[in-house]
Structures are given as C-alpha cells and as structure tokens.
Amino acid sequence: MTTTQLTLIQIDNYGPWTVTPEPRREMDLQTLQSRLFADIAQFIGSRGGYVFYTRFDNMIAVTNGIDRAAHATLQESVGNRYPVTISLGVDVAETPAAALDGATERLQDAGSAQDKSRTEVLAGTFLDPATTGSEPxxxxxxxxxxxxxxxxxxxxxxxxxxxxxxxxxxxxxxxxxxxxxxxxxxxxxxxxxxxxxxxxxxxxxxxxxxxxxxxxxxxxxxxxxxxxxxxxxxxxxxxxxxxxxxxxxxxxxxxxxxxxx
Amino acid sequence: MTTTQLTLIQIDNYGPWTVTPEPRREMDLQTLQSRLFADIAQFIGSRGGYVFYTRFDNMIAVTNGIDRAAHATLQESVGNRYPVTISLGVDVAETPAAALDGATERLQDAGSAQDKSRTEVLAGTFLDPATTGSEPxxxxxxxxxxxxxxxxxxxxxxxxxxxxxxxxxxxxxxxxxxxxxxxxxxxxxxxxxxxxxxxxxxxxxxxxxxxxxxxxxxxxxxxxxxxxxxxxxxxxxxxxxxxxxxxxxxxxxxxxxxxxx
Amino acid sequence: MTTTQLTLIQIDNYGPWTVTPEPRREMDLQTLQSRLFADIAQFIGSRGGYVFYTRFDNMIAVTNGIDRAAHATLQESVGNRYPVTISLGVDVAETPAAALDGATERLQDAGSAQDKSRTEVLAGTFLDPATTGSEPxxxxxxxxxxxxxxxxxxxxxxxxxxxxxxxxxxxxxxxxxxxxxxxxxxxxxxxxxxxxxxxxxxxxxxxxxxxxxxxxxxxxxxxxxxxxxxxxxxxxxxxxxxxxxxxxxxxxxxxxxxxxx
Amino acid sequence: MTTTQLTLIQIDNYGPWTVTPEPRREMDLQTLQSRLFADIAQFIGSRGGYVFYTRFDNMIAVTNGIDRAAHATLQESVGNRYPVTISLGVDVAETPAAALDGATERLQDAGSAQDKSRTEVLAGTFLDPATTGSEPxxxxxxxxxxxxxxxxxxxxxxxxxxxxxxxxxxxxxxxxxxxxxxxxxxxxxxxxxxxxxxxxxxxxxxxxxxxxxxxxxxxxxxxxxxxxxxxxxxxxxxxxxxxxxxxxxxxxxxxxxxxxx
Missing domain, CATH: 3.30.70.270 (Reverse transcriptase/Diguanylate cyclase domain)
Known part of the structure; x- marks a missing residue:
C-alpha cells in the first residue's frame, strides 16, 4: 500500500503582484518563477523529495521524509530572498490525489490565493515514519x-x-x-x-x-x-x-x- | 505585416547525458533545466526578446533585434557555466511557424539532436532591421x-x-x-x-x-x-x-x- | 569547550580549467564561482551550517550537525549541475584552525589541487553528536x-x-x-x-x-x-x-x- | 590615454533590511548577495563590461560601452526579482579612481545609503563613444x-x-x-x-x-x-x-x- 505525503506550494497573492503597480517584464517573471522552482527543487530534492513546477505559481511536491521544521526553513528562506512569499499545505493519504485534496484544503481554508492578508501559511498533517511500510x-x-x-x-x-x-x-x-x-x-x-x-x-x-x-x-x-x-x-x-x-x-x-x- | 525572427535553442545530446553513466537525480536535472531557461530569459529578455521553456531541452525564442554576435555570446557563456552546451538555429519569416520551420531545419541539417559530434551549432538568417516595418x-x-x-x-x-x-x-x-x-x-x-x-x-x-x-x-x-x-x-x-x-x-x-x- | 566540524570545499583542478583551451570570459567565471557558493550556502545553511567564500575555488564551512551522507549528496548534486566538480575534506577539533588543518590534510594527502586524477574526494572525520556539549x-x-x-x-x-x-x-x-x-x-x-x-x-x-x-x-x-x-x-x-x-x-x-x- | 566609465552599484538601505524585523539567516543573505552579483556579472559581462563584488552591498563595474538605457533595464530587472533594489551612479574620467569619485558622488548627493526614501537612483554621465580612442x-x-x-x-x-x-x-x-x-x-x-x-x-x-x-x-x-x-x-x-x-x-x-x- 502506498502512503504519499504531498505539499502544495503556492506563491502568495502572485497574480496581482505581477501587474502592480503596472505589468512587470515577462522575462523577469519567467526568471523569478523558474529560479524559485529550481531553489525548491534543490531544497526538497536533496532531502529525497520531488517537486513539479505545474503552473509555477502553484507547485506540487512529494515530501515523504521531510518534516514540518524543514518546511518552515524553506518558507523562511524563500521569504528572505525573493520579493514574494509562499504558503505550504501538506497532507498524507493512500492515493496522491487524496493527499493533494487535503493539502489544497489547508490553504483554501486559510483564505483565497489572492487574499493579501493570507501569507506564509504552513498548515497540514505530516507523515509519521513509523506508520508506513518500507516503500510507501x-x-x-x-x-x-x-x-x-x-x-x-x-x-x-x-x-x-x-x-x-x-x-x-x-x-x-x-x-x-x-x-x-x-x-x-x-x-x-x-x-x-x-x-x-x-x-x-x-x-x-x-x-x-x-x-x-x-x-x-x-x-x-x-x-x-x-x-x-x-x-x-x-x-x-x-x-x-x-x-x-x-x-x-x-x-x-x-x-x-x-x-x- | 509581421516579420518574426525565431531562435530554436537546443541542448546538445541532452537525453543521453541525463542517463550517463547512469540516471542522474531528477531534481538536479530539473534545477539545471530551469536555471538554464532563467539565464536565457535574462539574456534575451534584457535585449527585448522573449523565450519560452517549451520542453526545456528545446526552447523557442522571439529574437527580433538580437543579432548573431549576441547569439554567439550567449552560446559561449552557457558553454562556460554549464555541463551541457547549446545549439542555436535562427530564421525570419512572416508567420512564426514558418520562421520556426527554418530555424529548426538549420539544426536538423547539421545533424541529429542526439549526435555527439553536433555541438554548438550557430546557424541561420538574422533580421535586417532596415527591412521591417515599425511594429513587426x-x-x-x-x-x-x-x-x-x-x-x-x-x-x-x-x-x-x-x-x-x-x-x-x-x-x-x-x-x-x-x-x-x-x-x-x-x-x-x-x-x-x-x-x-x-x-x-x-x-x-x-x-x-x-x-x-x-x-x-x-x-x-x-x-x-x-x-x-x-x-x-x-x-x-x-x-x-x-x-x-x-x-x-x-x-x-x-x-x-x-x-x- | 568548543568542538568545531570544518569542511574544506575545493573545486577540482580549477585553475587549469579556467584557461583551457584558452582563457574563459572573466564574468562567466565570476558567475560560476558566486553561484556555486550560493548553492552551497543554501545546502549547508538550510542544515544549520555556515560556509564562507574565502577564495571561491576553496571555501570553508562550519558543518556541525551535517553528516557524511549529506556531504555526499552535495558533492553529487554539484557534479550533476556544474562543469566542475568538488572535493570535500572534513575534520573535527577544539579550535577551528586545528579542524581546518585536518580537513585540508585529507585533501592534500589525496593529491594536488591541480591533479587531474584527484577528483570528488570525500574524506574525513565527522562529529559524533553524542560527544559534544550542548553549545559546541x-x-x-x-x-x-x-x-x-x-x-x-x-x-x-x-x-x-x-x-x-x-x-x-x-x-x-x-x-x-x-x-x-x-x-x-x-x-x-x-x-x-x-x-x-x-x-x-x-x-x-x-x-x-x-x-x-x-x-x-x-x-x-x-x-x-x-x-x-x-x-x-x-x-x-x-x-x-x-x-x-x-x-x-x-x-x-x-x-x-x-x-x- | 585611458577613458574609463565606472558604475557604482549600491543596494538601497541594505544594512537595516538585513536586521528587519529581526536579523535574517546569514546564509540567506550570503545567497542573496552572491546571486545578485552573479546576475549583474551576466548582464554587464555579456555587454563587454566587468563588475567586481567588492563589499557585495556596493559593487564597482567598468561599463565602457554600456549606455543609460541598459543601466535602466538592469535596475528595473533587479527590482522585479529581488526583495531589494539598487541605485546606480556613473561617471567617466581618465583614471579609474577619478571616475569612481564622480560615480560615488552622484549617489551621495542623492542621499545616504541608508536613507529609506533614496531608492533606485540612476544618475551620472555616460561615455560618448565618439570621444574615446580605440583602446580606452x-x-x-x-x-x-x-x-x-x-x-x-x-x-x-x-x-x-x-x-x-x-x-x-x-x-x-x-x-x-x-x-x-x-x-x-x-x-x-x-x-x-x-x-x-x-x-x-x-x-x-x-x-x-x-x-x-x-x-x-x-x-x-x-x-x-x-x-x-x-x-x-x-x-x-x-x-x-x-x-x-x-x-x-x-x-x-x-x-x-x-x-x-
């Protein structure tokens, strides 16, 4: 049986930021997005996880083995180095889709992706390594x-x-x-x-x-x-x-x- | 009438490299690809062009106003900083698809994308600014x-x-x-x-x-x-x-x- | 009493590489060096360590709490993404200088920094967390x-x-x-x-x-x-x-x- | 006779930012600084210039051949992609030190490096290529x-x-x-x-x-x-x-x- 821990990584209020005070240079946005993805790929990848760029403003990661403290460090580090911040929703389920349902709900429950006051959410359930089989x-x-x-x-x-x-x-x-x-x-x-x-x-x-x-x-x-x-x-x-x-x-x-x- | 200069950017022999001597860590490949794209976005974007990541090992750029010398500098700089090299095919046509046809043919004529000896090709036709209208x-x-x-x-x-x-x-x-x-x-x-x-x-x-x-x-x-x-x-x-x-x-x-x- | 684990990070055979087959663009070398340092700073920093750029081709890191497996992952990841590789020497001592003496000797014993066949060394002694005080x-x-x-x-x-x-x-x-x-x-x-x-x-x-x-x-x-x-x-x-x-x-x-x- | 165009690149109000609201992780600051330098090295280097990291919060560039419009693009692009902004002072003189005197004064005249309201200054004199010899x-x-x-x-x-x-x-x-x-x-x-x-x-x-x-x-x-x-x-x-x-x-x-x- 599989047990998948999924993390939804969402740039906070990104759409409005890209056009404030007026539309920003597209190649700068592309650079920002792809470098943020690369940084997250290094952080999560070096801890055994996978992350996928998906829509870039929303990325999906498989994070079995990566705990809450590591998620908090990633969030802090992004906030220190980028002009945008990220929110993280995490959940665990047998099927990946069910885990993502839970991870997404954690963020939706905290507010809209375009809510200015909803920033740097870190919410969810993390896997207890003791409860999984050897190849989850x-x-x-x-x-x-x-x-x-x-x-x-x-x-x-x-x-x-x-x-x-x-x-x-x-x-x-x-x-x-x-x-x-x-x-x-x-x-x-x-x-x-x-x-x-x-x-x-x-x-x-x-x-x-x-x-x-x-x-x-x-x-x-x-x-x-x-x-x-x-x-x-x-x-x-x-x-x-x-x-x-x-x-x-x-x-x-x-x-x-x-x-x- | 539009006049579009398109550049096809192809990582040389990339597929085989990703599994030699054995399959490389996926998150390292993702990092490499997205950072290479970001670098090209900065280079081309700061000169007025656009580049799209497409398949990452093949990227498509709109390069009106960017001449052969700048393309050569980009190619040299990537070669100096990455473990892979890139080939560039360039062409100009009224429709974007026709320009890409020509740009792609320049590289295909030089050899397969997985031909070890076909590296750092720079071939094509560049726009003569004097021949375009003001909003090509x-x-x-x-x-x-x-x-x-x-x-x-x-x-x-x-x-x-x-x-x-x-x-x-x-x-x-x-x-x-x-x-x-x-x-x-x-x-x-x-x-x-x-x-x-x-x-x-x-x-x-x-x-x-x-x-x-x-x-x-x-x-x-x-x-x-x-x-x-x-x-x-x-x-x-x-x-x-x-x-x-x-x-x-x-x-x-x-x-x-x-x-x- | 302090107990410091130091890691010497050395780019393998870097000097000769910078002038082969002829001198490379200085700004590309500067970019390569500073981005490699940045990547190492993220890897080590997110695990609680510090790294200093020093001469860039040789960097010094304080790596208490970072074990051999993490060092190996860093080395592999750099090798996957850069045109150069790194060697790592590690040692532990009461004073930082003594720890660095040991870390440096591990690499010197394996060969010259400009020895083509001495690449990706990973050698040294790692701290046993059980043996240090609470604030080493x-x-x-x-x-x-x-x-x-x-x-x-x-x-x-x-x-x-x-x-x-x-x-x-x-x-x-x-x-x-x-x-x-x-x-x-x-x-x-x-x-x-x-x-x-x-x-x-x-x-x-x-x-x-x-x-x-x-x-x-x-x-x-x-x-x-x-x-x-x-x-x-x-x-x-x-x-x-x-x-x-x-x-x-x-x-x-x-x-x-x-x-x- | 030499004619050197020098650009002083200064991160706006950086010192206070690094400790607001409380001191930020040092390795994030190191990453930010060295990547900003790398980006500027690519921008300026691909246009024939040189930039040196100096103190990182202040960098010095030799920018013969790089005009005001390019400086403005660099400044805008950094502002789009980093949590900090940069000011640029530019001057031309026979000796590098005299050129830097002028470049520095342009920024000092606009306010203190730690003045919150002095951001994204772009001031100075640019070289007229017609007035220099062939190897300035x-x-x-x-x-x-x-x-x-x-x-x-x-x-x-x-x-x-x-x-x-x-x-x-x-x-x-x-x-x-x-x-x-x-x-x-x-x-x-x-x-x-x-x-x-x-x-x-x-x-x-x-x-x-x-x-x-x-x-x-x-x-x-x-x-x-x-x-x-x-x-x-x-x-x-x-x-x-x-x-x-x-x-x-x-x-x-x-x-x-x-x-x-």
Whole structure:
C-alpha cells in the first residue's frame, strides 16, 4: 500500500503582484518563477523529495521524509530572498490525489490565493515514519518511444511539442481519473507520475489509452521507495530496462534482494 | 505585416547525458533545466526578446533585434557555466511557424539532436532591421477568466491544472493550425502567443473555439512592437483593459499616436 | 569547550580549467564561482551550517550537525549541475584552525589541487553528536562602528572598501595567531569569526588591536549554539545589543534560561 | 590615454533590511548577495563590461560601452526579482579612481545609503563613444607565482588565504595611491586591476612593492581594449605568456597588427 505525503506550494497573492503597480517584464517573471522552482527543487530534492513546477505559481511536491521544521526553513528562506512569499499545505493519504485534496484544503481554508492578508501559511498533517511500510512511494517514469527520431529530428520544434503535449494531456487525465495518480511533464519527452499501487496491466492500459487517444507510443518504468528520490531512481533504471529489452512496462527489481532467496 | 525572427535553442545530446553513466537525480536535472531557461530569459529578455521553456531541452525564442554576435555570446557563456552546451538555429519569416520551420531545419541539417559530434551549432538568417516595418512583432496575451475564483480556490491544485492545461492544449493547436501562431503556457493561467497579423474576429474565434472545445473562458490582449518585449508589454496593458472593461479581446492603443492624426 | 566540524570545499583542478583551451570570459567565471557558493550556502545553511567564500575555488564551512551522507549528496548534486566538480575534506577539533588543518590534510594527502586524477574526494572525520556539549559552536559577528556615516557616505566606494579591508586583514591575522579562530569578511562592514571559547577581555583585546593597528573601530556580538546557524543568530542579536546600548562586546544571553532562575 | 566609465552599484538601505524585523539567516543573505552579483556579472559581462563584488552591498563595474538605457533595464530587472533594489551612479574620467569619485558622488548627493526614501537612483554621465580612442580601457591581471605549489598544497586553506589576502591588501593600496588604479580580488590567486596607462617599469615597481611589503611574488599581464572584456581577455593571454616564458610583466600584443608592418 502506498502512503504519499504531498505539499502544495503556492506563491502568495502572485497574480496581482505581477501587474502592480503596472505589468512587470515577462522575462523577469519567467526568471523569478523558474529560479524559485529550481531553489525548491534543490531544497526538497536533496532531502529525497520531488517537486513539479505545474503552473509555477502553484507547485506540487512529494515530501515523504521531510518534516514540518524543514518546511518552515524553506518558507523562511524563500521569504528572505525573493520579493514574494509562499504558503505550504501538506497532507498524507493512500492515493496522491487524496493527499493533494487535503493539502489544497489547508490553504483554501486559510483564505483565497489572492487574499493579501493570507501569507506564509504552513498548515497540514505530516507523515509519521513509523506508520508506513518500507516503500510507501511509487513513481512511474514514462517517455515517448524514439521521440528524437520521430519528432525532434523530423518536425519543427513546436510541432514536436504538440505531440508530446497531447500525450501528456491524455495521460494526465487518464491517470487522475482511473487511479488518483498525478502525472507531471518534466521536459524532453518525459512524464513522471506519482501513483498508488498499480499492476502491470493497469500501466499497460494507460499506455494503450494514450496510443488510441492521441497516437503516441509511451513506455514506463516503475519504482518504489522510502522517498520519491529512491522510487524515482529505481523507476529510471526500470525505464532503461525497457529501452534495452524493447519492453513497454518494467518494474524495478528490489534494490536489496532478501538474503535467503 | 509581421516579420518574426525565431531562435530554436537546443541542448546538445541532452537525453543521453541525463542517463550517463547512469540516471542522474531528477531534481538536479530539473534545477539545471530551469536555471538554464532563467539565464536565457535574462539574456534575451534584457535585449527585448522573449523565450519560452517549451520542453526545456528545446526552447523557442522571439529574437527580433538580437543579432548573431549576441547569439554567439550567449552560446559561449552557457558553454562556460554549464555541463551541457547549446545549439542555436535562427530564421525570419512572416508567420512564426514558418520562421520556426527554418530555424529548426538549420539544426536538423547539421545533424541529429542526439549526435555527439553536433555541438554548438550557430546557424541561420538574422533580421535586417532596415527591412521591417515599425511594429513587426505581434504578441497576444491570454488568460482564464476568474481562474482563482473558479479553479484555484475551489479545486485541488491538480484538477485546477487540468482545466488550464486543457485550455492550453486546445488553443495551441488551434492557433498553430489556423494561423501559424505559436502559443506558450507561461505559468498561472497565462498563455502568450506569437502571432501574425490577425483581426479582432480571428481572436474571438479562437476564444470561442476553446470555450466550445473544453469549456474554459479565455480573454486576450494584443500588442505590437519593434521587439517581443514592446509588443508583450502592450499586450499586458490591453489585457488589463479587458479586466477593467469586462471585454474579451482588446488591442493595445498605439503608444505614440501619429502627430498629424 | 568548543568542538568545531570544518569542511574544506575545493573545486577540482580549477585553475587549469579556467584557461583551457584558452582563457574563459572573466564574468562567466565570476558567475560560476558566486553561484556555486550560493548553492552551497543554501545546502549547508538550510542544515544549520555556515560556509564562507574565502577564495571561491576553496571555501570553508562550519558543518556541525551535517553528516557524511549529506556531504555526499552535495558533492553529487554539484557534479550533476556544474562543469566542475568538488572535493570535500572534513575534520573535527577544539579550535577551528586545528579542524581546518585536518580537513585540508585529507585533501592534500589525496593529491594536488591541480591533479587531474584527484577528483570528488570525500574524506574525513565527522562529529559524533553524542560527544559534544550542548553549545559546541561559537560565532563572533563583528562590524564597523558607523561604517555608513564614516565611510560609505563620505569616501568613494573603493576608499571605503580599503578601510574595511584593512580592518579585516588585521583582525583575521590576529584571531588566527592569538586564538586559532577563523575570520571571514561577509560583505558590507561585517566579519564573522568561528572561535574557540574566549572571554570578554579576549574579544576586547582583538578590537583594541585592530584599532591601534589600522584605526578602524569594530564591535562584536558573540553567540553559542548546537550549530553555526544557532550560534550565528545569537551573535547577531548580541551585536544588535551593542548597537542599542553603545557597547563594544556583548555575549548572547542563553536562549532558554534555566528554569530555576 | 585611458577613458574609463565606472558604475557604482549600491543596494538601497541594505544594512537595516538585513536586521528587519529581526536579523535574517546569514546564509540567506550570503545567497542573496552572491546571486545578485552573479546576475549583474551576466548582464554587464555579456555587454563587454566587468563588475567586481567588492563589499557585495556596493559593487564597482567598468561599463565602457554600456549606455543609460541598459543601466535602466538592469535596475528595473533587479527590482522585479529581488526583495531589494539598487541605485546606480556613473561617471567617466581618465583614471579609474577619478571616475569612481564622480560615480560615488552622484549617489551621495542623492542621499545616504541608508536613507529609506533614496531608492533606485540612476544618475551620472555616460561615455560618448565618439570621444574615446580605440583602446580606452586598460586591465591588468595579476596572479601569484605557483600559488598551488607554495600555498594550497602546503598550508591549511586559511593560512593560504592569509598570504593571498596580504598580497591583495598591499597591491590594492599601492595601485590606488600611486596610480589611481582600482584592484579587485577575483578568487583563487587572481587580482584584476583597472588602470590608467602605465609603463612596464610601473608594473614592475608594483610587483616589487608587494614582494618587499609582504613577501608574495606576483606576475602580471596587461591588456587594452574598447571594453573591459576585450582588455581583460588580452590581459589573460599576456599572463599566459608570463607563465610560458617565465617573465613577470607582459603586455598583450595588439590583436590586429597594422597592415603595413
């Protein structure tokens, strides 16, 4: 069974700030957003978590193993170094979608994302490590079969991107609806999903759905771990297995085989 | 008539690098990608251009007013500071899509994106400022009507994102197919499109298409300028006009009215 | 008694890299160096440590509370994101200078700083938290009395800097020789020193030395803590006490007073 | 004859900000300072200028070739992305020290560095490119003979740093007093000086002074150019010449020999 701790990271009152006193230079906003994401990726990533940029003013992180004190340090550090502040909502559930429901409610309960007086909220429930199994996080790493050969080296970049984008839109809705899994485009032709426990058939059905829906062939490697990083690195190795063996769904082998097997 | 100079920025041989000698930490890759984008946004943005992260390993920039020497400096500087290098293809055309076709071909002609020996290509045609009119770049800035009230403050963040993502997928394909315009999601509920000359009706048709296709209500401000920044700032002001006046399509007023009008 | 864990961070074979295949743009080197320092400051700082840029190609960190696994993660992450790699030497001693002796020897024993084959060394002794007292780190935060009024608002910036620099050169040598303390200029008119246990008189003697040596008046706040951050924040508060009370040496009050006082 | 345009970059009211409402985490301040410097280094460096971090809250830049509009863009961009703002004073003179005098006065005339209402000043005189010769900027790049062999591989890092620091303190005062030149430590064992026109003997005297004053052996390469970057790259090549030929003072050869030679 999976147990996922999710954190919603929301820039406080960001929309109004971007046009006050008048609209700010777009490339400065892009720089601010992407550097804030990068900083959070370093903070959370070096503690074993994953964060996804999503809409940039709202980011979603898998934070198993990262406690309230670390969240508070991140929030303080952002406030010290940026012209904006962040609020953090955290929750734990079996499925990622349910955890995000809870995390989002923590912030919504505190006020609107565009409420000037609602800043630097830190609210939520944190995982008790004693209550989870040894591999509570499941990460599935998808990519497109031969994206460079079929798209990047053949089409103009925007048309390549349209194909990748279509596959992402199709997969994100399918995984969300069918399984409560959350899928994120992470650049190139890569999609990373945080998932509940799913079978090989369930993953194959997802690939089949995308192929029949938008005509793009994906493959997927799945890993499990104590943290998103552990699960994610295992998923990447499993995806490499797909590449070498020409398969479409591979689960990572347990990293430490039982000694008596 | 529009005249758009587009630059395709491609990280050389990036896919293989991310898994050599074995898969690298995902959060380090995310950090690298988003910081590289931020650096390019500063370089190009401070010279009046716009760049969009697209797939991160391939980025698309509007570079009217930025010459070959500046492109070479950017390429050298990235090579000095990152573990990866970039190739740049540049072209000029009336429609953005045609310019990107040419820019992409410059790189494809030089070799595959995953060809180890094809690095730091700088190839293309640069705009001759003498040959363009005074406002060769058109930028349309779209956003979602009341996204905070309808989505951010109501749904969990992923479900909000699904609605935004749907509207983006619908708009990007429509503008590409109908007009050769290139649309980019830039965070929050914002989409920026680089467009050819289009009428109010053409923009309204785009909004109507997205509404009937995926049920999301957009509005749009359009600006024109010598550079993407000039056109984009004008577009942002026009979008503010939509907000204040409750309209859905607004063109920016000319910033300097002709003296004999 | 103090127990300081120091880490020497050395960019591997950096000098030769900066001129290969020919000298690189100085501003790119400055950017690389200062961003690497910033990243390390975030990594170490968010874990309670302090790092000082020193010569930039060699940085010195106070790392009480940061274990070998965290050092390994930092080293891996830098290697994933920069065109250079780092080696780390770590040691523990009562005085900071003795700890740095040990940390430096770990790297020197592994080869020259300009040995191409000596890369990503991680060697040293880490603190056993069980063996230290509750406040093993002592931080002294010095600044110049009325630097803005006397220098910044009166002299040209370089001549202001000369005065600050003189005070730093004088203090760094005095603290090193007299006490085995390590002092670092951290910008503005601020110097932070990692020190062994020292009396009020010892600090006053240091201030008197600098005044008679180079004619610059300093004051100092001293804090103690489990980590550099705890000690350093306490030192900053103590320095604020100097400001409000017009004194020159202040020790931080214990943050948690004994219950029977 | 040299003609140097210098820009003083000052963070507005920074000291008070760092302790309001209470002292901020030192590593966040270090991160903020060094990233701001890095951003300015990219902005100015990609336009042919040089910037030095000096005290971080005050930075000094050589900005020949960078006009008022570019300075305004830099100032706006920093204001959009940081929690602090910057003021810029600019002046032009034959000697660097005289130019800095003028640049500093522009800011001092506008108010104190810690005046809350004095923010985002942009004041000064910019170079008219038509009035300068072809190589108005002279850059001297010094380093320590065999610093790795004598210091880095022999002493602990702080003691190595003390020797480098001594040589810098000695050289900075000598060049300032004797010639109105401004010298900056740039990391490792490197010092870069912005100088007026000086002879080989004058440079040799500077080296001799440092040797007799603090016992450190330096060498120097000198370059001239239209911009700091051009002069600085030439100086680096000249310093490489010193290395290969075992000499102590080398001037860069003209990059484009006269056609009739």
């Amino acid at each position: 996080v499941h990460i599935a790493h998808f990519d497109v079969n031969d994206a460079t050969g079929k798209y990047t080296d053949q089409l103009n970049e925007f048309d390549s991107f349209i194909h990748i984008e279509r596959s992402y839109a199709s997969l994100m809705e399918y995984m969300r609806t069918a399984h409560g899994g959350l899928s994120f485009f992470v650049g190139g032709d890569n999609i990373i999903a945080v998932c509940p426990e799913l079978s090989t058939d369930a993953y194959q059905d997802a690939l089949d759905h995308v192929e029949s829906d938008v005509g793009v062939d994906l493959k997927v490697g799945i890993g499990r771990g104590q943290t998103a990083h552990e699960a994610g690195i295992a998923a990447k190795h499993a995806l490499e297995d797909c590449r070498y063996e020409g398969t479409t769904v591979e689960f990572a082998q347990p990293s430490v085989p039982a000694s008596d097997d | 770049v058109h930028i349309a800035h779209f956003d979602v009507n009341d996204a905070t009230g309808k989505y951010t403050d109501q749904l969990n963040e992923f479900d909000s994102f699904i609605h935004i993502e749907r509207s983006y997928a619908s708009l990007m394909e429509y503008m590409r197919t109908a007009h050769g315009g290139l649309s980019f999601f830039v965070g929050g509920d914002n989409i920026i499109a680089v467009c050819p000359e289009l009428s109010t009706d053409a923009y309204q048709d785009a909004l109507d298409h997205v509404e009937s296709d995926v049920g999301v209500d957009l509005k749009v401000g359009i600006g024109r300028g010598q550079t993407a920044h000039e056109a984009g700032i004008a577009a942002k002001h026009a979008l503010e006009d939509c907000r204040y006046e409750g309209t859905t399509v607004e063109f920016a007023q000319p910033s300097v009215p002709a003296s004999d009008d | 780190v002592h931080i002294a935060h010095f600044d110049v009395n009325d630097a803005t009024g006397k220098y910044t608002d009166q002299l040209n910036e370089f001549d202001s800097f000369i005065h600050i620099e003189r005070s730093y050169a004088s203090l760094m040598e005095y603290m090193r020789t007299a006490h085995g303390g390590l002092s670092f200029f951290v910008g503005g008119d601020n110097i932070i020193a990692v020190c062994p246990e020292l009396s009020t008189d010892a600090y006053q003697d240091a201030l008197d030395h600098v005044e008679s040596d180079v004619g610059v008046d300093l004051k100092v706040g001293i804090g103690r803590g489990q980590t550099a951050h705890e000690a350093g924040i306490a030192a900053k508060h103590a320095l604020e006490d100097c400001r409000y009370e017009g004194t020159t040496v202040e020790f931080a009050q214990p943050s948690v007073p004994a219950s029977d006082d | 900027v002279h850059i001297a790049h010094f380093d320590v003979n065999d610093a790795t062999g004598k210091y880095t591989d022999q002493l602990n890092e702080f003691d190595s740093f003390i020797h480098i620091e001594r040589s810098y303190a000695s050289l900075m005062e000598y060049m300032r007093t004797a010639h109105g030149g401004l010298s900056f430590f740039v990391g490792g064992d490197n010092i870069i000086a912005v100088c007026p026109e000086l002879s080989t003997d004058a440079y040799q005297d500077a080296l001799d002074h440092v040797e007799s004053d603090v016992g450190v052996d330096l060498k120097v390469g000198i370059g001239r150019g239209q911009t700091a970057h051009e002069a600085g790259i030439a100086a680096k090549h000249a310093l490489e010449d010193c290395r290969y030929e075992g000499t102590t003072v080398e001037f860069a050869q003209p990059s484009v020999p006269a056609s009739d030679d």
